[in-house]
Amino acid sequence: MATQPQPRPDERALIERVRGGDSEAFYELVRPHERAIYITAYSILQDQTEAEDAAQETVLKAFRNLHQFRGDAKFATWLVTIAINESRMRLRSRQRARLESLDASDPDDPDYVPIQLRDWREIPSQALERQELREALTRALTSLDDKYREVLVLRDVQLHNVAETAQILGITPGNVKVRLLRARLQMRDRLVTELSGWHLKRKGK
Amino acid sequence: MEVSCHEIWREISNYLDNDVDPALRERMERHFANCRHCAALVDSTHNVLVLIGDNRAFAIPANFSKRLYAKFAAHLASNR
Numbered sequence: 001m002a003t004q005p006q007p008r009p010d011e012r013a014l015i016e017r018v019r020g021g022d023s024e025a026f027y028e029l030v031r032p033h034e035r036a037i038y039i040t041a042y043s044i045l046q047d048q049t050e051a052e053d054a055a056q057e058t059v060l061k062a063f064r065n066l067h068q069f070r071g072d073a074k075f076a077t078w079l080v081t082i083a084i085n086e087s088r089m090r091l092r093s094r095q096r097a098r099l100e101s102l103d104a105s106d107p108d109d110p111d112y113v114p115i116q117l118r119d120w121r122e123i124p125s126q127a128l129e130r131q132e133l134r135e136a137l138t139r140a141l142t143s144l145d146d147k148y149r150e151v152l153v154l155r156d157v158q159l160h161n162v163a164e165t166a167q168i169l170g171i172t173p174g175n176v177k178v179r180l181l182r183a184r185l186q187m188r189d190r191l192v193t194e195l196s197g198w199h200l201k202r203k204g205k
Numbered sequence: 206m207e208v209s210c211h212e213i214w215r216e217i218s219n220y221l222d223n224d225v226d227p228a229l230r231e232r233m234e235r236h237f238a239n240c241r242h243c244a245a246l247v248d249s250t251h252n253v254l255v256l257i258g259d260n261r262a263f264a265i266p267a268n269f270s271k272r273l274y275a276k277f278a279a280h281l282a283s284n285r
Binding site for chain 1: 214215217218219221224241242244245246248249250252253254255256257258259260261262263264265266269270272273274276277280281
């Protein structure tokens with residue numbers, strides 16, 4: 001159901017221009033990927049200012065290291081990998097204590113059961129115009145375990161395919177699929193919890 | 206051959222990616238027809254994926270692009 005991102009036909013030309021000395025062309029190269037870079041950084045750092053700093057540094061690093069991009073992966077993949085490394089590095093140096101999740105439900109647990117509902121009323125995409133839904137989605141995403149959030153953002157927010165996601169994270173496609181299952185279930189549980197005040201009928205105990 | 210709720214939970218991600226073999230797919234869909242909790246699970250999980258894959262779901266800060274370009278331009282200027 002996730003469509004594969006298409007490579008831009010003019011990306012190769014832009015890379016050649018930058019390598020030929022037209023530095024301004026680099027900005028055109030990066031522009032379609034700005035949002036992805038920011039969201040990747042935010043999903044790891046969970047702070048707007050830090051995410052923006054990390055995103056800017058990602059772009060500068062990519063510019064300085066463009067000669068290292070060999071074209072054996074999509075340009076987007078390469079950029080996102082830099083963003084992840086930059087963000088993780090900042091996270092490590094920040095050394096902030098992570099809050100323990102109040103909800104101990106981890107799909108990795110053998111006794112895990114997804115939140116059971118009697119039925120589900122579809123939330124139309126149009127509802128994303130409402131801030132409260134976007135905030136609920138952000139809170140749910142932020143509450144995920146780190147390794148689940150990373151794979152979910154790459155695969156289901158940024159729509160990289162399994163192979164690309166595996167390449168970016170440095171894990172096997174099989175591992176991607178296992179983590180993705182758990183990530184999707186946990187995200188769905190967290191969102192259900194966030195929305196339970198105003199949307200749902202829940203299974204009675 | 207019936208499929209259990211536990212098997213549904215294990216295969217649901219692959220199912221949503223159209224990555225299960227046709228025989229399993231058919232058994233899963235029979236299960237959804239008969240189990241309202243798993244039907245709600247697949248519907249809600251699918252709905253979540255549609256929402257988070259939408260460009261509108263996660264906003265980037267106002268003027269992020271401007272500031273990014275300004276930072277890049279400053280870098281070019283300082284290296285001339």
